[in-house]
Amino acid sequence: MSVTTTAQVLRAAGVSRVYGSGASEVHALVDVSVEVGAGELVVVVGPSGSGKSTLLHLLGGLDRPTSGTVHLGPDPAAAGGPSAVERELGSLGEDDLHGVRRGEIGFVFQSFGLVPVLSAAENVEVPLRLARVDAAERAARVAEALEAVGLADHADQRPYELSGGQQQRVGVARALVARPRVLLADEPTGQLDSTTAGRVMTLLRDLVHSRGVAAVVATHDPDLVALADRVLVVRDGRLVTV
Numbered sequence: 001m002s003v004t005t006t007a008q009v010l011r012a013a014g015v016s017r018v019y020g021s022g023a024s025e026v027h028a029l030v031d032v033s034v035e036v037g038a039g040e041l042v043v044v045v046g047p048s049g050s051g052k053s054t055l056l057h058l059l060g061g062l063d064r065p066t067s068g069t070v071h072l073g074p075d076p077a078a079a080g081g082p083s084a085v086e087r088e089l090g091s092l093g094e095d096d097l098h099g100v101r102r103g104e105i106g107f108v109f110q111s112f113g114l115v116p117v118l119s120a121a122e123n124v125e126v127p128l129r130l131a132r133v134d135a136a137e138r139a140a141r142v143a144e145a146l147e148a149v150g151l152a153d154h155a156d157q158r159p160y161e162l163s164g165g166q167q168q169r170v171g172v173a174r175a176l177v178a179r180p181r182v183l184l185a186d187e188p189t190g191q192l193d194s195t196t197a198g199r200v201m202t203l204l205r206d207l208v209h210s211r212g213v214a215a216v217v218a219t220h221d222p223d224l225v226a227l228a229d230r231v232l233v234v235r236d237g238r239l240v241t242v
């Protein structure tokens with residue numbers, strides 16, 4: 001599979017995040033700059049508490065930096081509208097930021113984050129319902145997303161009827177179904193055995209490459225580093241050169 005690393009999609013410039021104040025101040029991230037291109041899988045590694053989740057939260061607009069900026073590059077496919085130009089997430093109001101998170105960024109969580117009472121297909125459909133995609137289009141896109149993660153035959157099963165690896169594949173399908181330009185995953189294989197973890201991560205990498213998504217994945221798992229296009233090492237909130 002060819003890696004099409006083209007346009008830069010996501011850029012953090014001199015980003016820092018301080019939690020708390022005074023004696024309890026924590027410098028979770030210190031002056032981090034990073035760029036991620038379309039179709040690129042960047043893996044972030046570092047010890048517990050080094051700042052990986054903080055970085056993902058800032059990149060995904062779930063949190064705002066204390067200083068520095070996070071930029072989403074112009075969408076070449078956008079015919080006008082806000083995504084046709086580069087946007088600095090920190091300068092967006094809550095509604096616009098919400099729109100960016102909903103439409104342009106997909107998230108995968110360690111704990112899968114599936115709704116237990118919904119089937120696999122209904123879980124995957126949630127982002128499309130939020131984006132008010134019409135029913136026929138939703139059905140087509142959900143079917144395509146489940147097919148892409150190899151779960152076409154499990155559409156009607158609820159999470160408790162699926163294995164951990166299958167549940168996380170539903171999580172990947174849900175993250176990508178709205179065709180985001182960015183995928184952020186925090187320890188996506190943390191609850192899986194190593195064989196299943198490798199399979200889920202390989203699937204994620206292949207989808208990132210084939211769909212030209214800019215992806216950042218935080219992990220403790222050294223086996224997953226081998227699948228990365230680029231590895232970032234974070235230590236005490238700083239990027240260190242490897």
Ligand SMILES: Nc1ncnc2c1ncn2[C@@H]1O[C@H](COP(=O)(O)OP(=O)(O)OP(=O)(O)O)[C@@H](O)[C@H]1O
Nearest residue numbers: 019020026028046047048049050051052053054055
């Ligand atoms: N909301 C918060 N309030 C205060 N401190 C926080 C908050 N979130 C994170 N921290 C602190 O910031 C530092 C970085 O945490 P972060 O969760 O980013 O690390 P991590 O590398 O993702 O760790 P892990 O691998 O254990 O998930 C830690 O010292 C943590 O205790």
